[in-house]
Amino acid sequence: MKNTDKTDNNRITNINKVYNIEINSMDDINNINILKTILKGLGIKSAKIIEENVDLQYRYLENLQKTLNNDELFLKLVILNAIVSYQLSTTGEKWWKEFSEYPWNNILNNNNNNDNRNINNNLFKEYILFLSNSKGNKRLNNVKIKRINKITPFLKDLSISDLENYYHNMNKFRDDIAKELNTKKSSKTVVFTIKMFGYASRMVFKKFIPYPFEIEIPKDSRIEKYTKRFANNGDVITFWNNISSEVGIPPLHIDSILWSALGNSKDVKIHLKSLDNKLYNMIETLIHL
Numbered sequence: 001m002k003n004t005d006k007t008d009n010n011r012i013t014n015i016n017k018v019y020n021i022e023i024n025s026m027d028d029i030n031n032i033n034i035l036k037t038i039l040k041g042l043g044i045k046s047a048k049i050i051e052e053n054v055d056l057q058y059r060y061l062e063n064l065q066k067t068l069n070n071d072e073l074f075l076k077l078v079i080l081n082a083i084v085s086y087q088l089s090t091t092g093e094k095w096w097k098e099f100s101e102y103p104w105n106n107i108l109n110n111n112n113n114n115d116n117r118n119i120n121n122n123l124f125k126e127y128i129l130f131l132s133n134s135k136g137n138k139r140l141n142n143v144k145i146k147r148i149n150k151i152t153p154f155l156k157d158l159s160i161s162d163l164e165n166y167y168h169n170m171n172k173f174r175d176d177i178a179k180e181l182n183t184k185k186s187s188k189t190v191v192f193t194i195k196m197f198g199y200a201s202r203m204v205f206k207k208f209i210p211y212p213f214e215i216e217i218p219k220d221s222r223i224e225k226y227t228k229r230f231a232n233n234g235d236v237i238t239f240w241n242n243i244s245s246e247v248g249i250p251p252l253h254i255d256s257i258l259w260s261a262l263g264n265s266k267d268v269k270i271h272l273k274s275l276d277n278k279l280y281n282m283i284e285t286l287i288h289l
């Protein structure tokens with residue numbers, strides 16, 4: 001008995017070192033093993049299925065792309081909305097719904113020649129108007145407007161082919177966005193912007209490019225709370241970076257597997273149930289660990 005305790009303690013110490021966390025018992029270790037086994041079983045292929053069939057944010061972007069019918073404008077709007085997606089006054093899902101249903105076509109309708117320079121000028125003004133009157137993103141309005149103004153010169157100059165190049169090199173896009181916003185590459189809004197840009201680019205360029213392993217998980221309250229089930233303290237980002245390399249799924253795709261299912265949306269639950277049984281059971285097991 002004593003020997004087993006000693007072996008267990010050694011395993012716990014080792015895992016704490018590797019994951020940079022503080023786990024206290026064998027139960028925590030068993031949960032991490034189950035987490036890794038399920039994620040390995042899911043892989044990037046299932047993450048893609050969940051993104052495209054369960055994540056409401058993906059559906060809202062699909063709707064917006066269709067109604068806008070201007071891909072450069074679409075991609076830039078998604079980037080703007082993502083960089084101010086923090087400290088929301090509602091859930092992420094409702095916020096993206098509100099964004100996708102706004103009459104962005106005004107930007108195009110007020111521009112007789114469909115001249116892209118004019119579209120770009122109107123885009124930032126219209127976005128600030130939308131944000132200032134939004135229901136789901138009321139906090140820190142001035143700070144968020146400053147962020148929009150900071151990114152404007154960079155974003156304004158990007159052509160659709162620049163955006164396509166960035167889709168093929170999302171690490172570079174992450175670095176450039178962080179530089180423009182003068183913030184950390186791993187900050188929630190920077191990595192989350194890449195997630196939403198990846199979704200939107202998949203629709204525009206009709207090609208699935210997996211997220212790079214180097215881009216970290218967006219550390220929001222849902223992910224933070226979930227991570228506490230495996231470790232009370234420690235660094236959330238390091239924890240998921242290590243899990244990611246062990247299971248072979250980039251952190252942003254792990255976020256997709258977990259984030260929607262961890263929310264309380266009835267719509268999400270319906271879409272989850274419509275997945276094939278094995279996939280549904282794996283997700284259910286994950287979120288109840």
Ligand SMILES: Nc1nc2[nH]c(O)nc2c(=O)[nH]1
Pocket residue numbers: 057085091092093095192195217218219220223255259
């Ligand atoms: N980790 C994540 N945080 C988010 N916030 C938000 O609005 N959407 C997300 C998301 O997809 N993942």
